[in-house]
Structure formats: structure tokens, C-alpha cells
Amino acid sequence: MTDLTGKTALVTGSARGIGKAIALRYAKLGANIVINYSSDTANGEQALKEVHEHGGQAIAVQADISEAADVDRLFAEAEERFGSADIVVANAGLELLGVPITDLTDEQIDNMVNVNARGALLTMHRAAKNISDNGRIVYIASTAIANPVPGAGLYTATKAPGRYFAEVLARETSDRGITVNIIQPGPIDDAGVFIDSIPADSPFRSLQAAGRIGDRIGTPKDVADAAEYLVSDLAAWVSGTTIGVTGGLPQ
Numbered sequence: 001m002t003d004l005t006g007k008t009a010l011v012t013g014s015a016r017g018i019g020k021a022i023a024l025r026y027a028k029l030g031a032n033i034v035i036n037y038s039s040d041t042a043n044g045e046q047a048l049k050e051v052h053e054h055g056g057q058a059i060a061v062q063a064d065i066s067e068a069a070d071v072d073r074l075f076a077e078a079e080e081r082f083g084s085a086d087i088v089v090a091n092a093g094l095e096l097l098g099v100p101i102t103d104l105t106d107e108q109i110d111n112m113v114n115v116n117a118r119g120a121l122l123t124m125h126r127a128a129k130n131i132s133d134n135g136r137i138v139y140i141a142s143t144a145i146a147n148p149v150p151g152a153g154l155y156t157a158t159k160a161p162g163r164y165f166a167e168v169l170a171r172e173t174s175d176r177g178i179t180v181n182i183i184q185p186g187p188i189d190d191a192g193v194f195i196d197s198i199p200a201d202s203p204f205r206s207l208q209a210a211g212r213i214g215d216r217i218g219t220p221k222d223v224a225d226a227a228e229y230l231v232s233d234l235a236a237w238v239s240g241t242t243i244g245v246t247g248g249l250p251q
């Protein structure tokens with residue numbers, strides 16, 4: 001059993017979805033939790049309430065990860081409340097599927113680059129500067145990186161930089177005992193069922209069909225299981241690597 005008592009975990013984009021599942025898992029394992037959300041205050045408050053129900057200490061911080069000053073404030077508020085973070089999960093991200101590259105607007109490109117690429121890099125940069133020795137950093141990428149799908153060009157391209165940043169960061173922080181790893185989820189849905197909003201003729205639909213074991217696709221719990229492993233003693237010698245939680249898709 002993983003024991004995170006006395007540790008502090010900061011998870012970006014943790015008001016819902018995969019980030020929330022990871023934050024709640026770490027709370028159950030005894031960690032102090034820093035919930036982060038951008039604009040969905042109601043979900044941030046709800047996530048905070050659920051962490052408290054697990055008996056954990058937690059704060060919820062509104063911060064846009066694509067803004068350097070916000071990321072600085074996020075880490076400063078975490079430190080002020082709990083001291084240096086021991087675990088940082090760079091999870092927050094935006095999805096954009098089903099738009100061919102020629103149909104993308106400049107606004108969509110800027111937004112996705114700012115949140116998915118710049119935001120992930122800023123989060124890991126500040127994590128490396130603020131995290132305690134022997135800390136754990138996890139980047140939530142996507143199996144889209146390894147499975148080019150028409151209509152997912154911008155998403156794929158903006159999720160990739162974080163992976164390579166994390167791999168180099170692992171080498172640069174190893175002398176401090178810090179591990180940096182990547183989780184590449186495949187298709188994930190709360191209920192583990194096909195995401196109906198994706199048109200039946202979309203190539204992403206076939207990716208979902210391929211990325212499953214048994215009769216379901218992945219759930220946030222599957223990703224939280226991998227995120228638990230990476231901060232556990234079992235993963236003390238695991239760094240700079242990518243774990244696919246993909247239902248069998250390449251990662």
C-alpha cells in the first residue's frame with residue numbers, strides 16, 4: 001500500500017476528469033492536495049469538498065497554467081499552505097478533435113499551443129525549481145502522439161513537447177533524487193464507454209475501437225492507478241519513461 005502521509009501533491013486541471021481522479025487517489029493515500037482549475041470554480045470547489053471527505057488537507061487554487069504569473073502564484077500558494085510540493089502532476093490540457101489542419105483557426109492554434117504546450121512546460125519548469133528533493137513529477141501526455149489521427153493534428157502536436165521536456169528534465173534532476181515520468185493515456189471516458197460525441201466516421205472512432213481491453217475503453221481510474229505507481233516506492237528507480245495506459249495502442 002502506497003503511503004503519502006505528509007507529502008504534498010499539486011495536480012493541475014484537477015477539478016474534473018483524469019486530474020481529479022489522480023488528486024482524489026493521492027488524497028486517499030494520505031497526501032495534502034493542491035487542486036487547480038482555470039475557470040470552472042464550481043468544479044474546483046466540488047473537488048475540494050471530495051478531497052476533504054477523504055479526510056485530506058487541501059486547497060483549491062484558480063490559476064491558468066498558460067500564464068507564467070498564474071503558475072508562479074499556484075506554486076507560491078501551495079508552498080505557503082503546505083511547504084514545498086513533493087509530487088507535481090502536469091495534467092491540465094485541452095482537447096480538440098475532428099478539425100482537419102486546413103480548417104484550424106489562428107485562435108485555435110494559439111489557444112492549444114498556449115495551454116497544452118506552454119502550460120505543460122511552465123508547470124514542469126516551476127515544478128523542477130520548487131519541488132522537494134526526491135520529489136516526483138508526472139506529465140499526462142496522450143497516445144495521440146504515437147497514433148497520428150486525421151483531425152487531431154493540433155492536439156497531437158501540442159501534447160508532444162511536454163513528453164520530450166519531461167524526458168530531459170528526468171536527466172537534469174536525477175542528482176536531486178527526483179523522478180520525472182510520462183503517462184500516455186489512450187481513449188478515456190468516465191464510464192469506460194465509447195465517446196459518443198465523436199462522429200461514427202471519424203478516424204478517432206477507430207482509435208477508440210483499437211484502444212480497449214475487453215468491452216471497454218479506459219477510465220480516469222486506470223490513469224490514477226499508473227499515477228499511484230509512479231509516486232510509490234515501487235517506482236523509485238523509474239524515471240524518464242513513458243507508461244501507456246492505452247488498452248493496447250502503441251505509446
Ligand code: NAD
Nearest residue numbers: 013016017018038064065091092093141142185186187188
Ligand atoms: P477534462 O477536460 O475533463 O479536464 C481537463 C482539466 O484541465 C479541466 O478541469 C480544465 O478546466 C483544466 N484546464 C484546461 N485549461 C486549463 C488552464 N489553462 N489552466 C488550468 N487548468 C486548465 O480532460 P481529461 O480528459 O480529464 O484530460 C486530462 C488530461 O489528460 C489532458 O491533458 C488530456 O490531454 C489528457 N488525455 C486525455 C484523454 C482522454 O481521452 N480523456 C486521453 C489522453 C490524454
